[in-house]
Amino acid sequence: MDTLGSRAVFVKLPQRPADNGLHRYAHYHIIQLAAMVMTEEQAKVKQQTKRILNRFGRKRGNLIPVLQKVQGKLGYLPREAMLEIAEFLDIPEIDVYSVVTFYNQFRLNPPGRHSIRVCLGTACHMKGGYITLDAWKRRLEIDRGQTTPDREFDLDTVACVGCCVMAPVTVVDNKPQGKVEPTKVDGILLSFKLEKERQGEESR
Amino acid sequence: MKATGFQSVASTFREIKSRAESQWRGLRDGGKSVIMVGAATCGRAAGALEVLQAIKRELKKQKLDCPVVEVGCMGHCYAEPIVTISKPGYPPICYRHVNPVIAERLVREFILGDDPCLEFVLAALEENDLVPSFSDFPRAKFEKKVILKNCGHIDPEQIEHYIANGGYSALAKALQMQPEEIIDEVKRSGLRGRGGAGFPTGQKWEICRNALGKPKYVICNGDEGDPGAFMDRAILESDPHSVLEGMLIAGYAIGARYGYIYVRAEYPLAVRRARIALRQARKLNLLGRNILGSDFSFDIKLFQGSGAFVCGEETALIASLEGEPGIPCYRPPYPATNGLYGKPTVINNVKTLVSISHIVQNGAEWFASVGTERSKGTAVFALAGKVINTGLAEVPMGTTLRQVIFDVGSGIPGGKRFKAVQIGGPSGGCLPESALDLPIDFDSLTDAGAMMGSGGMIVLDEDDCMVEISRYFLEFTQRESCGKCTFCRLGTKQMLEVLAEITKGKGKIEDLDMLSQLAEDIKAGSLCGLGKTAPNPVLSTLRYFRDEYEAHIKEGRCPALMCQELIAYYIVPEKCERSCDACVGTCTVEAISSHPKKRYKIIDQEKCVKCGTCVTSCPPQYNAIVKLSPPGQVPASK
Structure with missing residues (x-):
């Protein structure tokens, strides 16, 4: 998890302010803090994703079916789910993200009721x-x-x-x-x- | 590879077939009425499921034990929901626009009683003395059902229905032939790919069969992304086994081991029915190892596309199957030699595959006897838009557009004038009245500036603006462009912006030449079919309807009164009844009020969002609300 804080692809980072020592790390701390607060929901997402992944083989060709199943279950594709999928299929996270943003079917924000x-x-x-x-x-x-x-x-x-x-x-x-x-x-x-x-x- | 034990294939299949036939006869001649409800997506949107429940409920109430079968789409979508009742002693009769109340009446009065409720009849399936049949319809003269033969007449979730109606016998026959013989048969039939480009299918198969590499794949392209086309959906929902059979024959002919059905995820019912079909075929050993006792093994997987129009292009489709973004690659090498995972792959459209079993069963000469010199067989069209009989139509190649729109489709509703027909979706073009006598085939449509495409046909009348429709298609292709080629990515964006300006009345006359220039550049500078055909709607409308573009630019007027920025709604004071408040009540933004003294209604042009609700609400005897273009024509209120 800790290596991912620096990847701007999944989370919209706040605009980096003037490059002084104090602010440079401030938003990382905020994200870390937010991550700690959200652990419960994240853990649930992770667990549900893992359960779906268990039914699939570790083949790149399974990426789209996996994403469809996960979205079917969660209603959208949260960051944690995408990280989990990337790890499972042993492909870079950016590849998962590029597929998710290419196809119209996938959504990154939670759906309404x-x-x-x-x-x-x-x-x-x-x-x-x-x-x-x-x-x-x-x-x-x-x-x-x-x-x-x-x-x-x-x-x-x-x-x-x-x-x-x-x-x-x-x-x-x-x-x-x-x-x-x-x-x-x-x-x-x-x-x-x-x-x-x-x-x-x-x-x- | 060669199937051994021809004897065993024939006898195994005979056994399966006789079992299926006895089941089908049991349904048909069981002495009971059989009720069939058309429950494809179009039927469901019209309320077929409620009708189905009502029928079941009423049967239970009346203590009747009649089989109720969910069938697919007959193509008469304008009359949905359709219910067909076959009562012993009567011909099978189709009822149109059935709702739960009519359904209950049919059960009580026709099945229980003996009144066939003639007031709700659409037509009978067979010729008889009681009610007119489909063959009495004027459209019957022009239609020829091959691909859609079973649609709407069998239960798509019962493999036995398909087998009893001649299904899978082409597979059994094919397995007793040499693969080369099949390819030769397909080549002689002159079948061309029904996905739009019209590449000869037999030739594609031969290249793939001779290509080195194993395993080989067969892919069924059901990624019907054209807005306005729904033939593939209807076939997969109404007769999924016919697609499987075509894939199996293709697999045997080219020596493939695996197949994929690629269906859009937006078609959940088609996905479900294809899944059921696969399971049933596997159970009867029509799929899997040693099919029907031969040494041919083949398995099919279902893959759901995720909503990208460009994935209908074969290399993009393959990329998407491999788990990549659907971005097309340069061809050659063609998928027939280097396809899925770099292996030889045949990709065929749903309708092409369905035609295959008919060719194997009836012979190449039979197929080639229908159609024109260079385009053989039948064409399936999805008729939609401003036409009376919307739905599916299957006609022999060479039928004219006029026959399809005015004889099969019964013309334009509401006494309006025909303006254009849009064929081939975003890759096709708009053809005017003068092109209506064109015989439909792959080459003639391309010459006229349109394209066969997958077969969507949208009829447009005098209320449709040609600038707006080309802007609409360009907006679609611009959004769906994968972004690989610069001309397609940026060129379509430029064209779209220019068109949007024109629809707002801010265009310049030089823009028109710029549009045609840009269109040619995009065609030349794009890799795949999406970019190569994206400017077609603009080019064809510029060619046939230049005057409309000029009216938008020079006069700020939309001749069809469609472009929202160029029209205004106006209530004619002399026609307004004054004491009626219909428009005031329905206006969604409360823009209509009464004149303080004279009581006639006035639209506040600042508030008006131009949704047109007031026009429908104004009682026809007053008909006081009119659209004016340019908006400056609205007189200042006194």
Whole structure:
């Protein structure tokens, strides 16, 4: 672990301030501190990753299937998981990172409880998919590829889910919904809100 | 390698086939009604699973014991969810737009009672005296189903259904032939790769068979990344075994030991059904060691692509299988000699592989009798966009675009005028009305500035802006460019920026020449198909629709009223009913208010996000909301 603090690839380091002796190491200390605080979650990630890795052979060709499985389990690919995978397959960490950032499927930040995927295939685009995307952005107040601060929704686009007939399509929690126009966006959000309120009442 | 014991292959397969046939007959002639629900992704998006549950629930309630089968996609996606009921004494009848309520009625009135509920019928599968059948549809004259033969008629999760309908008999036949004979047959059939480039399949196989190196691989390319194309998805979801059979024959012909099916992870149902198919084939020894008692051994693994359009290119696909970022390499050497892990590899599209078993079964002459001089067989298209009968269409090569769009697809909905058809996705182009009588084959489309591509066909009408669609495709290819070649990486970015300026009305007339120049440079300076074809949408629209570009630049006007920056919504005061509040209520950003005195509605142009919701909400008898371009046409409110 200690060798990795210096690798800027996984963690966005704060801008290095003026090169005086005191500040030079300050942010490393902060990261070390953060690492100590997060140990519990990290340990869990590591453990879950290891359990998945046990089912695979140590072959480079297994990298993408491993990443898919880990993301399927954790919802995203945290730094610790990627380090663990690199070690298991005996390849440089940067190779794992380059594959993760190359393919659209992989994500580096945790997903929201509900996933919103706006289809921007040709048919959806021509029938107003971009307008639907604008509506989601406006309502959730986030851009594509982001998660709402309360981690309730994450918004992204998808190239085509292959049901062009129902355009414009939005895939809500892995279920393709057809003919999603701005008013239906509000309707879907309302149904989530009502469900949450109901659950809140039940748990009370 | 040579399969020994021809006798044993034939007898082993005969045994498997007779078992499958008796099971299929048991389903068909068991004296019970059989209900088939189309449950591919398109059906599911339309609510097929709810219909399935409703049918099961109602059957239970009525204490009926009828088999309910989940089938794939018949290609009539416009009518989904589709339910087919075969009741003894009746022809098998398809019902369209079924919802849970209709489903319950069908169970009660048709299966329990004797009323075939003609008001919900789409068509019958066989000709009869009671209801019109699919062969009575005008489109039947133009369609010829080879690749899609089984789709929607069998349960994709039951290998027996496939075998009973003639499946795997081509494999059994192939195993009794010499590999060279098969390659010769495929060569004579004139089959060309269905992935888009149209390379002769037999030739590819021969090169791979003669290449040195072991083991050899067969890869099925199911990385259907073209937005707007869904044929491969439909085939893998509706008839996965036909793909496996094609791969097995390819494997035997080239002397391969392993195969990979590469499917997009965005197609979870296709992945699941392919997995089930692999398991079932292994169980019957149609996959694995000594297939059907011959000495041919072959195994297939499934690999999920992770969402990169460029991975449809064969060298990028191989890189991705090896666990690398999907970046294409220089060819030659071609994968047929140096492919996966440096070994000889055949990569074929899903539809190519499905055609193989039909060629082996029916002979090269039969296949070559369909199609044109240089393009043989049938072509599968995914019809989408502004067309009435959206869905899948399979027509012989040489059919004209007009026949596909107006006869098979029934034309443009809403009485609008046809403007263009976009073929081949981001690599293809937009063809105008004048090109509609072009017979479809690999070469004619390329000459016209489009491309066969994998077969996505998006129909565009007068409301679609050609500048905007070329900007859309370029945005897609620019984002999906892997970044290896400078021209593709930076050139597409430049083109995209210029196009975006034009759609905002800030373009200059010199930009048009610059675009064509840049397009030629990108084509010349890129390594793989993505870069070589990325400028096609721009070039073809510039060629056929230059006037639209000029209207954007010179007048700041979008003739199709689509580019958001160049239009404004306006409520015509004379038409507005005044006491109706429909638009005010639906506006998602509260931009509409009433005139303080005269009560007609006014749109606050500052607040308006141009989503068009108000236009749909305005009752058709008033139809008061119009789009104006350029936005300056909106009169100042009094």
